[in-house]
Amino acid sequence: MASATGNAFDFSLFKRLIKYTNPYKWTFYFVALAAILLSFFAVLRPYLLQVTIDDSIIPKDNDNLVFYISMMLVVLFLEVIFQFCFIYFANWLGQEVVRDLRVNLFKHMLQFKMKYYDKSAVGRLVTRAVSDIETIASIFSEGLFMIASDLLKMMVVLGFMFFNSWQLTLLVLTVLPFILYATRVFQKKMKIAFEDVRNQVANLNTFVQERITGMKIVQIFTRENVEYQKFKDINNKHKSAWIKTVWYNSIFFPIAEMSTSITIGLIVWYGGLRVVEDDALSLGIIIMFIELAQMLFRPLRQIADKFNTLQMGMVAANRIFAILDTDSVIQDTGSKEISNLKGEIEFENVHFSYNEGEKVLKGVSFKAEPGETIAIVGATGAGKSTVINLLNRFYEIDSGRILVDGMDFTDITLKTLRAEIAVVLQNVFLFADTILNNITLQNPNVTEEDVITAAKEIGIHDFINSLPNGYYYNVKERGVMLSSGQRQLISFLRAYVSNPSILVLDEATSSVDSYSEQLIQDATDKITANRTSIVIAHRLATIKKADRIIVMDAGKIVEMGTHKQLLKVENGFYKNLYEVQFMAEEESI
CATH class of the missing domain: 1.20.1560.10 (ABC transporter type 1, transmembrane domain)
Known part of the structure; x- marks a missing residue:
């Protein structure tokens, strides 16, 4: 050079x-x-x-x-x-x-x-x-x-x-x-x-x-x-x-x-x-x-x-x-093309570090059964979002295995793996385009009728119709024309119309107003029904309804169980988190 x-x-x-x-x-x-x-x-x-x-x-x-x-x-x-x-x-x-x-x-x-x-x-x-x-x-x-x-x-x-x-x-x-x-x-x-x-x-x-x-x-x-x-x-x-x-x-x-x-x-x-x-x-x-x-x-x-x-x-x-010449590409060596997964997810002793020598996940192992809703909680930096990033193969794991429906996910083509997983992030990114295009992302298999039907099913059709030009409303760069709650609703609809086998909600209900929160909660109940869901928990209602809660600390799973089970653990991580972070919220409900 x-x-x-x-x-x-x-x-x-x-x-x-x-x-x-x-x-x-x-x-x-x-x-x-x-x-x-x-x-x-x-x-x-x-x-x-x-x-x-x-x-x-x-x-x-x-x-x-x-x-x-x-x-x-x-x-x-x-x-x-x-x-x-x-x-x-x-x-x-x-x-x-x-x-x-x-x-x-x-x-x-x-x-x-x-x-x-x-x-x-x-x-x-x-x-x-x-x-x-x-x-x-x-x-x-x-x-x-x-x-x-x-x-x-x-x-x-x-x-x-x-x-x-x-x-x-x-x-x-x-x-x-x-x-x-x-x-x-x-x-x-x-x-x-x-x-x-x-x-x-x-x-x-x-x-x-x-x-x-x-x-x-x-x-x-x-x-x-x-x-x-x-x-x-x-x-x-x-x-x-x-x-x-x-x-x-x-x-x-x-x-x-x-x-x-x-x-x-x-x-x-x-x-x-x-x-x-x-x-x-x-x-x-x-x-x-x-x-x-x-x-x-x-x-x-x-x-x-x-x-x-x-x-x-x-x-x-x-x-x-x-x-x-930069070799920073995820190696798409998988040959299996999948569709309509059952949604079984298993992490087997997964180790991962963003920077060499600085472990973020230290032997994480858990299994999500098809149709289960798993909540992951923990302090900032515990490794919650990292689990989501690895599931989508945004990063390569250091060691261990991640299985999807019993298959090593590296054996599955990246395109079909990610097509089966929908993610709703806390910080929603919208392009400077119409609401319709931000939902379909130009996918020819998703029609406007599909979007409208899905919006009605999760209860946000009226909100979109209330905007100028409805589904053709241009949200401008990064969606600045919408509130954070409205952007969040759009991202829920975007995830829903893709009809994923696995749904990931990464603190998707945080930092929104009470009206949007109720719409988001209703949307959450609808889109998580009958599909495997992993929720990085922030709101109490989401945590309480989860089939299982995984508690992480410093890159390790320290507790696992239902909301009621974990509250019974004396001096438990979850109980402490609950009392410190969620008690005030529960009292206000």
């Missing part, structure tokens, strides 16, 4: 990127052909100018003058046509590659373990998937083909110059090593500078995304001035990174211009002396060499500029491939 070491180019990375052009190889070849033709047209114009001066203007031959001018117009027309084709199809190819690469990246990210997202900043990932990938398009539109075209043009120009006058060509070449050295240094410096620029862009995106998302917290705790100062610091670092690139450009391009001017001066001086003294050179050749020298140095300056673009694209490609 490329790095910020100053190495001008990473060919292995470039080779990998070029493979994405394979489906469009004929377009690739056509752009390459256009580049070749443009290099020859570029030489043809100065040549026609030379013969026009020497064979028409100086001898005052009007017929030849008209002919050569007509030829120059034809060459100019062809150059315009191929220039159009070159630019259009190079950009088209870049956009096709970007589209395919972005699809591959997003598909890969969809399969990541939750652990990857736990440790990755959202803003940085958004930068990778959007702006970094768009930068890669410039490799094809402004970098690769432009550089190849300019290099080819320089080779053709240099060969043509030697053919016409090796003396003038050597004169031009005396300045060339200096500009080549300056270009090489410039490229290395810009490589490092652009790496810094991309880092600062990612940092800026991450900071802004987090603060916009958490703006309520910022304002509640009057952190506006503090966050403003932090933003100014990050923004200044971003500016400084860009200023560094401006500094290098400010040095290089005047040097390049000065080198061109010196070369033209040498051509005029030496060529003029030869014309005056021995007539060995013609005026047309001198003018042609002035044009050719500019063609030789102009692409060199452009190559440096385009190389900047190529470097930025390569830095972006390095970041994208780093994500694509």
Whole structure:
């Protein structure tokens, strides 16, 4: 992979990127052909100018003058046509590659373990998937083909110059090593500078995304001035990174211009002396060499500029491939496709840690019979939500086994396993879309009629109909147009219409108003009926109705039984939790 070491180019990375052009190889070849033709047209114009001066203007031959001018117009027309084709199809190819690469990246990210997202900043990932990938398009539109075209043009120009006058060509070449050295240094410096620029862009995106998302917290705790100062610091670092690139450009391009001017001066001086003294050179050749020298140095300056673009694209490609190479995918090695499970769940001595050496579950074992409602309670950090995460295979267990209907759940395909499990979370996530689409999640097997029927069954149809446009009400980003209780009801309906064999409620009744709580409780009773349910308990009513209650502490199961059984355990964990957390709630009921 490329790095910020100053190495001008990473060919292995470039080779990998070029493979994405394979489906469009004929377009690739056509752009390459256009580049070749443009290099020859570029030489043809100065040549026609030379013969026009020497064979028409100086001898005052009007017929030849008209002919050569007509030829120059034809060459100019062809150059315009191929220039159009070159630019259009190079950009088209870049956009096709970007589209395919972005699809591959997003598909890969969809399969990541939750652990990857736990440790990755959202803003940085958004930068990778959007702006970094768009930068890669410039490799094809402004970098690769432009550089190849300019290099080819320089080779053709240099060969043509030697053919016409090796003396003038050597004169031009005396300045060339200096500009080549300056270009090489410039490229290395810009490589490092652009790496810094991309880092600062990612940092800026991450900071802004987090603060916009958490703006309520910022304002509640009057952190506006503090966050403003932090933003100014990050923004200044971003500016400084860009200023560094401006500094290098400010040095290089005047040097390049000065080198061109010196070369033209040498051509005029030496060529003029030869014309005056021995007539060995013609005026047309001198003018042609002035044009050719500019063609030789102009692409060199452009190559440096385009190389900047190529470097930025390569830095972006390095970041994208780093994500694509990330092995943080749940291994879907299962071959069994299941449906209509009985709902039997069994944890056998399951050990798990989010971070190596920090055990979260320590030998958890329990069994949920089909149709049972199991409640899991415990203090914060006891491992309750971890049990749910493992059941859905969001993370891989360290040791032990998890069985579903007697089958090791790693033998079941991820898609069919998760299709049989519905989860209602405490913090409901809704997309910026209609209520209907948030419920169906674009599942073609779930119709609007199915949703309405299900809503009526669990008692929330009237609530949805009371909203503007009913089921087509747009809840906006993260469902901000709804209260927490209303979002919770939508998530219950979303779980219900999927008709799961196993239902998981992760503190789904917490932090809601009394009216929504009653609707949620009624919905809970309906959707948990006749299906295996695991409830991470928060509300007393849910705990009391459970067939069994599992009490966890520090990653272990310390007690198990019914509500009444556990209350009889002297100095028991559950009894203490009940008295501390739930007694006040029971008294208010």
